[in-house]
Amino acid sequence: MSGKSARAAQSQRALMGVRDLIISGEIRAGSRLSELALVERLGISRTPLRAALAQLGQEGLVEAIPSGGYAVRSFSREDVIDAIELRGVLEGLALRLAAERGVAPARMGELVRLLDGIDEALRGDVEDMDFDRYVDLNATFHEKLWGLASQTIRREIERVTSLPFASPSAFLDKQAGVLEFRRSLYGAQAQHRAMVSAIALREGTRAEALAREHARLARQNLEFVLDQDRSLIRRVPALSLVVG
Amino acid sequence: MSGKSARAAQSQRALMGVRDLIISGEIRAGSRLSELALVERLGISRTPLRAALAQLGQEGLVEAIPSGGYAVRSFSREDVIDAIELRGVLEGLALRLAAERGVAPARMGELVRLLDGIDEALRGDVEDMDFDRYVDLNATFHEKLWGLASQTIRREIERVTSLPFASPSAFLDKQAGVLEFRRSLYGAQAQHRAMVSAIALREGTRAEALAREHARLARQNLEFVLDQDRSLIRRVPALSLVVG
């Protein structure tokens, strides 16, 4: 990609490959991961594969079996809700500390510009809106926003967000028509504006509360989907690991 | 130990060995970790060593160098404070969710019994008190307390706590005489009681606030030590990685 050398190319391939196999549902939750089978399937050797499995274990997508090896982790409803709450708390902390310590005007301007771009992408009819551009800009905005925090906190946010269902964008799919995403999107935009404003005014406590509320909305959406019948749930690949 | 088989013995040895070398200060912050040197020093092969380095990278104790390999991470004052704050919000979340969902009386009783044991260990004169027993019971209490949360949250708490300076116990050393630990210990005990009480009464918000305050105390202690001259700082091995 950017500055990343092609040094650890195989490890990256292994990581993405296994993650895709799990999220897409090709390997079911709870089933054991055979190293030899994965090696054959991904066309790499065992060493980088094992590195990838170890990292996925740290991320929480797979779990180590006491007797050896790994299995795809399955998530209960409680696990899923906790991951969302976790994200809210972490993002809240990131914003509170950023607000307390202050943020350079240049970075604030960057955030506002991104929000303007998102508004622009959302403009127009539902059918005509630039959905892909929205998703892209939204992701960039979040990166920059949590990027205001220190490395220590950013790392945790990224880790939690790597769980497939922890990110709200996992439920935004125009084609699949999952959720009434229009209202959800506008609501999220309003919250984004409020968060940036709170940081600019250096109101740390308010910024933190807003971030939590932001996650709360995501939690409600998630619980709504989980309460539906399986046909709706199946439209969200991120939920293939959730049992019950 | 308990049910853990000796299957991954070398990996465990590598993990503990490297961690000790870093925390003890034998390998300085910022310096590069040579795999061959570590292999020779620890008497293992490169494969389990690399697994250990990867995990330490996830924990945040070492960081990957873009051109390859790892270096011991150095922590700024901000990093250290953020880790404490992080611990506070994570533990707060754990307690809030536990209080909201309720905890079985048996587990609550277990916690109270541990607190009684800690009180007993603290009884008597400063010189006579059973310091080791206090440290042991205190660790068990914290394990049980955060154990009330789901696996997802517990994992994060354990990860953050693994940073050498993130745990308050890193600053409790009777021999070294770091901090006026007596007052600190009694204060922590009072907070522990209040947290357990809040959970029992199912007051989630209060439990969360108490956990945060608990971490706040740790942050104050930490900042106090950091503001002292190097001679005091050197008495706390956990701070060998902190620059400035």
Added chain:
DNA sequence: TAAATACAAGTTGTATACATTTTACAAGCC
């Protein structure tokens, strides 16, 4: 003299061979 380049040594990433453990299956025993 300073900069650039080529070369060499050292280091990491990858692949694979080996050893130990787990596990499944079948035969034997109570």
Added chain:
DNA sequence: GGCTTGTAAAATGTATACAACTTGTATTTA
């Protein structure tokens, strides 16, 4: 008939050999 035990196969953990890249140094050239 059910349980235990022994053996074989399979899978994981470990060690090491190999290859590619990085980096420091020395030599050459402008």
